[in-house]
Amino acid sequence: MNFRDELQKRILIGDGAMGTLLYSNGIDNCYEELNITHPDRIETIHSAYLEAGADILQSNTYGANYYKLKRYGLEEEVSTINRKGIAIARKAANGKAFVFGTIGASRSFRKSDLDLDEIKRCFREQLYSQLIENPDGLILETYYDLEELEMVLKIARNETDLPIIANVSLHETSYLQEGIHLNEALLRLEALGADAVGVNCHLGPHHMIRSLEEVPLPKKAFLSVYPNASSLPEYVDGRFVYEAVPDYFGYSAVNLRNQGARIIGGCCGTTPNHIAAVKKALGNIAPIKEKKIIKRKVEVIEVAVKETKKGLYEKAKLERTILVELDPPKKLGIKEFMKGAKALHKAGVDSITLADNSLASPRISNVALGTILKKEIGSEPLMHITCRDRNMIGLQSHLMGLQTLGLNEVLVVTGDPSKIGDFPGATSVYDLSSFDLISLVKQFNEGLSYSGKSLGKRTNFKIAAAFNPNIRHLHKAVERMEKKIACGAQSFLTQPVFSTSQIEDVYEATKHLDTPIFMGIMPLTSTRNAEFIHNEVPGIKLPDTVRKAMASAGNDPIKARAEGIAIAKELVDAAAERFKGIYLITPFLRFELTEELSKYIREVDNKRVVELTANEQ
Structure with a gap:
């Protein structure tokens, strides 16, 4: 099978969450390490999704980059974990599904954690490790920061001709965290050469459907959607639980298809039962070729009252x-x-x-x-x-x-x-x-x-x-x-x-x-104040002349005050000139x-x- 040919003809079904199933079985550490330590567990989950009807299996490599693996002391295992991840998915697919290498975002909402150069190095190492194993394609997922996704997509497209799915994540319906409309983001990703562009994680089916209602069909790429099982998980006995039933997820898949989705899978909270429900609901239904766009009223942002007083x-x-x-x-x-x-x-x-x-x-x-x-x-x-x-x-x-x-x-x-x-x-x-x-x-x-x-x-x-x-x-x-x-x-x-x-x-x-x-x-x-600052405040060293001047006042508070003021006035004079x-x-x-x-x-x-x-x- 050829992925691009199949995508032209029909709706492809993605798999669901990996972490959700591992988490439900009491595993709450580095999921990607299991590619080395317990490959059979990962293969079993892949096989379950394949049996449920998935056409695309994602490798268990979402967080398998240097930066994230370092938290677990596994930074030297980046290549091994990524190669194993592709190999395990390939074995489970057994020629019956496409195997895509998964690469997740490095940045959280703290952009300053990693600069772009660090992200490039992490991404390239992960990308090259996966390409060695010849996956059928790549999926870049859960990117809240469009700047990061655009950068890594450029790198990936320059390095390989394989099909690439590029998915952003939304905090709010229709908008990325910088206030960029979803349609603008997808157009930018399409222009950079992604074969499929879309949304995954954070939001459930309802809000993803509403978001796609404002998005026209791409001219070259196709739409990809991987919702969470629901938008709001429940917190039960110290664990997050998604209560959305598979039938609802399947029903929602039909509505996602009606909005032009050509790839439909699941993210957090979804299981093989959810994917089986998608398979059953979609059946052999054909993808749509055209759609009407809902143009919602854009909320006008009031300009703050202009102040006459200078800041x-x-x-x-x-x-x-x-x-x-x-x-x-x-x-x-x-x-x-x-x-x-x-x-x-x-x-x-x-x-x-x-x-x-x-x-x-x-x-x-x-x-x-x-x-x-x-x-x-x-x-x-x-x-x-x-x-x-x-x-x-x-x-x-x-x-x-x-x-x-x-x-x-x-x-x-x-x-x-x-x-x-x-x-x-x-x-x-x-x-x-x-x-x-x-x-x-x-x-x-x-x-x-x-x-x-x-x-x-x-x-x-x-x-x-x-x-x-x-x-x-x-x-x-x-x-x-x-x-x-x-x-x-x-x-x-x-x-x-x-x-x-x-x-x-x-x-x-x-x-x-x-x-x-x-x-x-x-x-x-006082001299005690001066010595404390000099000796115990990190990074600050007082000139010897200042320390001697304060010491000369001894324990006399009046003399100490006068000396402190005199020193400060000298500093004020120097600062005021510049x-x-x-x-x-x-x-x-x-x-x-x-x-x-x-x-x-x-x-x-x-x-x-x-x-x-x-x-x-």
């Missing part, structure tokens, strides 16, 4: 802009905090920045304090958002809440790991990296959630990011900075610096960038220190204006 990043491009970090209290009661906030506001601070449980210690919610600051003193706070405490769901909800409250200035940071805080046993979530979260906020500004679903309105967040100059190779930090700019960062706040030469180095390394930088300065409070943005970090809620520095900055600036005016006259 902090816009202001910092033109004039002196002062940010002061004031940590939310660890205990209930905000009297002292509000006293400090009002004093700083009066001193001419442009924004008070509110950390998000800094040092992984619980504090009063910065959202609550930000709302109070905005209401009571008219201040526009800069809200820190960490990746540590909220999963993908929580982060999106948090962003929608901030937009609703009008708290639109945000600083995206990774967040200190839980193990360094008050509760070292607490879970650090990190569903997203700082790069991913910056991209998500940018996507919110385009009116789209991560899944690609419309938010109804565009948000108007101003996106700041963190920049740490306290590393051995400054150019590496600048490279990370440039990557964050590409993701959507509009300004940067640095970690505290303690030498004028370091400020000069940062200026020289970043002067090619148009993105405003707020230079971080934190006044020292950067319009200054970021003062308040130590231990000692707001009188940053209040004095804020006044100093304004006084110096005013003095310069007077001098310039006098010179002009």
